[in-house]
Amino acid sequence: MVIEKDINEQIKWAQINSDVLRSMENPRKAYWITFFVCIAMVACAVVAEIYQYRTGLGPSNLNNPHMWGMYISTFVFWIGMSHSGTLLSAILHIIHADWRKPIYRFAEAMTTFSLMTAGFFPIIHLGRVWNFYWVVPYVSARGVWPNFRSPLSWDAFAISTYLSASMLFLFIGMIPDLAICRDNARGFRKKLYGALSLGWVGSDKQWRHFRKTYLLMACFLIPLAVSVHSIVSSDFAMSIMPGWHVTSFPPYFVAGALYSGCAAIITLFIMLRYFFRFEEYMTLAIMEKTCKLTFAIAMVWTYLNLIEFAATWYGHDVYSKEVLIAKATGPYAWIFWTMIFCGSVVPFALAFQKLRRHMPTMFVVSLLLNLSMYFERWMIVAPTLSMAMEPHQFYIMYASVVQWAIVFGSFGWFGLLFLVFVKVFPSVSMYEVKEMVFHRRRLINEEAAAKFHRRSGDPQPGAQPA
């Protein structure tokens, strides 16, 4: 069996620079079309939000008992999406999986932009958006009295910490690349990159500190990401509502988050590979590894789903059982079964090598996986609120045009941020790809490695040090 290379190690460093820098130049027609489509989507959301702001939450169909609706499902969805960067960047960095190097940058950007998108929804769903600062824990001289026992307050802490940490992680990881951009840019861009690269010259001192900083940030980001989604799950699990009061919710949420993040990475991987002609860097071998990782996480998610169902089924809580049965047979059943099919059956496409290497199939599969993840969040929020403890409150809610428009606009907002990012910042990490090429080249060239070791005063490979 021939093992395919993650990257062609003969690729020249200068070519890596020129390929990535080329992707930041002169947007093509397709870019501008997508850009204006995203602006139009954001405009829809802005109009809908202005309408909702002026008239109250009525037009969005949010009322007791359905006080969360699509806004909170979408919030959980975007928070979940943000786990992609942490997984690819931080976890794979710590375990030295160097195949992540050509694709982690855009995953980190996804993390930041997903959080920037998610942050809107708790504020929008308040209705009275001007009171959003009530969760901020300043000393209550004004009688706001934030409830520190509420997971909603924890959300504010966790998400703001995660957003700032992921932005720093993204920025620090980009500094050497920004210096490359500075050295190759002219005019305004040179000034911009000059300021952002903070005087980076690539000295051994800078690299040494950079390595430590990046590793430390990665170490903090992993528990932070886990805590963020656990806390988001606490918004549900800390209540006594049927279907939410489940101990497996935190790992279930974290697995779902990693799952949707990985699926989104596949989607953007294929788009960047196609539009920026990054075939040399975003190779089929790396695609295969990402797909295998996604498949593994899909199976974990499926298992946790079964655990949740089993715990409810064999438990003695009749209300929870009723909600579970309603999920599978009630008015939201088609969403439930689509979620199960797309989230647990479709991923088996990732188990077949032929399919993994077929980009159009993988593109469709990745979209289906994320559709499943979106439905999962809806199925967490809506059925419980529809069928809580009081039968007189049973009420089936479908989202109104206002909700749809705002949710639709959030995808435009994410797309807009991402499109700006890929044209202003390098979407492939140049220095990390160079490192990857360098190490691979050394591995295959033992003679050169031996020569290198002799020169540096090291013992020969295999010899005992003096």
Next chain:
Amino acid sequence: MKTHRVKGLFNNFEEAFAAVSDVRHSKVPGIGIDDVTLNSPIEHPEVEEVLGDRPAHIPKFTLGGATFGLVFGFLFLAAAQASFLVQPQGGKPVIPLPSNFVLVYEMLIFFAVWTTFFAFLFTSGLFQRRGNLYSEKVSLDQIGVIVELNKDQLEPLRKLFQQHKVLEIREEEIR
């Protein structure tokens, strides 16, 4: 006090490391390994083997930041909660430890991350003028070896660099 700074640009790490190795083995009298700086487009894993162990104090700052986050986080929350005394608590504690544990955990990470970032900014030699010795080729594919030395050591160092197939030599006076 050294009077000059010389930079040699090399095509690959082997030649650059060989030049540094010769400097370390006193091929140019009066120049030690502490006078050498290496500029490279990537982080080379074995750079410590040629330059020796050089310190990076960032983890200490991180530890300090995390400790501060832990202590400040708890005190900040407790101070905010203590002002709730005018409210009836219904038998619940004024300062709820289980929920504060979650919030302090977040604040520990928040301060640790920001302290790490600022420690990186201020201890890694950023925010300095690049000067005449800076070559854009270092961000492309070449390796720069910068040596601080006196005027009488210039010629031996040039010869040493040339032995190792230096591509370009740049010099400047230290003022």
